[in-house]
Amino acid sequence: MDALLGALGAGEGLSRFVGGAVRDTLLGLDVQDVDIATRLMPDDVMKRLRKAGIKAIPTGIEHGTVTAILKDGPVEVTTLRRDVSTDGRRATVAFSDDWREDAARRDFTINALYADPLTGEIHDFFGGMDDLAAHHVRFIGDALTRIAEDHLRILRFFRFHARFGKGSADAEAVDACRARSRDLMALSRERIADELLKLLALPNPAPTIALMLELGIFSAVIPEIDATSLVRLEQLLANEARTTTAPDPLRRLIALAPQDTGPADDIAARLRLSNAQRKRIGTALTPNTAGPMEMLYRWGPESSADRLLLSDAEGDVIAAALTRIRASERPKLPLGGGSLVERGLSAGPVVAKALQTVERRWIDEDFPGPERVNAIADEVVGQLLDARQ
Known part of the structure; x- marks a missing residue:
């Protein structure tokens, strides 16, 4: 990392850490991805990295992004930008050397924090530090404008609120998401699926799903999710807690879907889920009278856990069956x-x-x-x- 920062002129103030890495470090969370914002132009970034012996890949160079391949993992380096035009799905950008201008095009205040790599000084242009301390997720500037620029920010808002928020969600953001919820129809279903599964992977997404239902967020793209879906999700979460089962976003999506293979597969097809995911959904929702070991034999540990955790069985019955499955190898008929x-x-x-x-x-x-x-x-x-x- 030191070699990368040196190549990017961090000591001269040309480059700073930005976004999730800064936010998560301040919250004491594990940092998954490191992003660097820089005043250098993309071609200059490429030249500097290669000169320093660092592999550089122009992953999105037309939008200013170069990926540096380090021993500890990739680092995205992006030139400061401003939006020239947006249509809710993609943006046309121009490069900039103004840190505040770059921050202004980001979604939430807590994602627009920059850190000097050498001194650790935080550069905060829109009150992100205060929002971080208050566990408050807030759009930068006018919420309606931010959503008009990128419709996916509706789903991102709810995911970030579920992960970082405490108390009531930001009122302006809630009103804007409700007003523009039908904008989600313009997005690719893959992007919707990706955001929804990220939300469902969080420790307790149920309160946020409830808020989204209240606001009608799902009605435009997944109208099958309703109040009974929420009840099933809450029951699944309770079964997970009772059996110390790690969150599984696809299993939680199955809970939200109608408990019938046809309509559930319709949702899976609409969200462009993979064939393997669709098969797992179908297996989970097929009527079942098998015991735990027969389930393990026929469907393996993952789908067996799906069937048990999504069932209406008593909690101790589910726990005992899961314990047996987890302690057993998948049976194989020793004869052909x-x-x-x-x-x-x-x-x-x-x-x-x-x-x-x-x-x-x-x-x-x-x-x-x-x-x-x-x-x-x-x-x-x-x-x-x-x-x-």
Whole structure:
């Protein structure tokens, strides 16, 4: 990092840490991503990094962003900017050398803090330090204008309030988000899904989801989320706490969706979720009467946990089943169709049917070992051979 800062002229005041890294450091949180804002032009950044022997990738150079690849991870370096035009989805920018001008185009006051890398001095142009101390999430300037510039800021506001806010949400922001909620229809569904899943990954998103429902935020893009969705989410959160289960944003999205595979898959398709995610949703919502070990055998630990935590079972029943699943390896039937052919069956549908019978008895007997499975297979094959005579 020292070499990077030296190359970027931090000692001459040309570059500063900005955004989440500054915010999270001040809050005593682990810093996930480091961003640097600089007065240097993108081409100059590239030249300086290469001269210093630092790999530089022009990941978004037309918007001023160069990614420096360091041993500890990538660092995004972005030239100071001002917006020339915006349409709610993307912005046309011009480069600047004015720190305040760069700060003014950011979303929230707590995200517009800059730190001198050498002295640690904080540069705060819009009261972000006070808002951070008060756990208050507030748009920079006029909230309606900020949302008109980038519609995704509606969802970002609620996510940041859920993560950093305490008490009532900022009144001006709430009014602006409600007034412009239908702007979300102009966004790609992938961006909506990304923000929603980030919100659902937070420790307790339920109060914020409740606020969004009250304001009608979901009505334009996911109208299926309603008051009963919130009840299911709260029950899932309670089951997670009871079983010390880590937050899983997709599982929480399943709780918010209608508990029917068709409408739930419609939501998944609308949000452009992956095939693997859609399959997991379908598995979670398929009617189920299996016990914990059969669930583990058929669907694996993740989907088994989905079914249990989303079920209406009593808390102690869920906890006991999850404990058993977590302590067990996924069962594997220690016998295949070839074994049945070796016992005298003719290859074909009869083998598949016999294997299903063996499997069912193996499950019903709570997954005994190979010796018992072989005995079951002998019995099943013997009965079929006797029936032919």
